[in-house]
Amino acid sequence: MCEDNKNIGLPVVTLKDINLSYESEKGTVTALENIDLNISKGEFICVLGPSGCGKSTLLKIIAGFLKPTSGVAKMDDAIIEGADWHRGVVFQAPTLYPWLNIRDNVSFGLKMRKLPKDEIKKLTDKYLEEVGLTEFHKHKPYELSGGMKQRASLARVLVNNPKMILMDEPFGALDALTRQNMQALVRTLWWKTKNTIFLITHDVDEALALGTRIIVMSSRPGKIVKEFNTEFTYRMSAENSDNTRYTSEYMKIREEILDLINHQPYIFKI
Incomplete structure (x- = not known):
């Protein structure tokens, strides 16, 4: 796609000198150290790093689930004080309410915000269609496959039109084919929703298949060791294919990222 179509804009989230430490049975653990990061509107940032490097901790700070030990996390120049519907979160395990059908799960946040009933129906219908679950709207979560549950979780976040979507290994539990289909769906929705x-x-x-910027973190204490701006x-x-995966440019960046990660010492989670 041409440069003019790329949807990168003004800063949405700013992290300045973020540090996070906590006490464990083995003493003080520094999970994150000196994290500086600006996230611009329309970016698709992917974060990689060895197990235990603080990736999920970083996401939880942005989401407002955790407060940093020091440093400042802001969204739109306001300090992040707690969870907010403007930052929707999709976890690895779908967090659907088992007693509600899929329609009611997707519309739950809208109802809590007390939107008009006709608007709730319109938005719910729209995003059920976007994720391909219209005909399953009356099903309970236990009646759906893993991929369908994750699509419902994604719709439940998208329907609120958040300023930012945070995804913590959302496809990690899916089989390879379903995972690839979900990646394509998320890419399409990202492009459509900006x-x-x-x-x-x-x-x-x-x-590499999703990100416009890839961040590689070090082993604990988690630091940003390198960033890659990518266009894959x-x-x-544009091509509606995965042929880009086989280009020399793709393979070069892939090998560099793997080398960065594999040369980090493995840290067991405490």
């Missing part, structure tokens, strides 16, 4: 996405993954190919997701969207 949303800002922050995704954590252990899969280098997933990061634009090419895959």
Whole structure:
């Protein structure tokens, strides 16, 4: 896709000198150290790093689930004080309410915000269709496959039109084919909604296939060791194929990222 179509804009989230430490049975653990990060509107950021490097901790700070020990996390120049519907979160395990059908799960946030009934129906119908679950709207979560549950979780976040979507290894539990289909769906929805996405993954190919910027973190204490600005997701969207994965440019960046991660010492989670 041409440069004019790329949907990168003004800063949405700013992290300045973020540090996070906590006490464990083995003493003080520093999970994150000196994190500086600006996330712009429309970016699709993918975060990679060895297990235990603080990727999920970083996401939880942005989401407002955790407060940093020091440093400042802001969204639109306001300090992040807690969870907010403007930052929707999709976890690895779908967090659907088992007693509600899929329609009611998707519309739950809208109802809590007390939107008009006709608007709730319109938005719910729209995003059920976007994720391909219209005909399953009366089903309970236990009646759906893993991929369908994750699509419902995604619709439940998208329907609120958040300023940012945070995804913590959302496809990690899915089989390879379903995972690839979900990646294509998320890429399409990102392009259509012009949303800002922050995704954590252990899969280098997933990061390269989706991200406009890839962040590689060090082992604990987690620091940003390198960033890559990539355009593969634009090419895959334009070509509607995965042929980009086989280009020399793709393979070069892939090998560099793997080398960065594999040369980090493994840290067991405490």
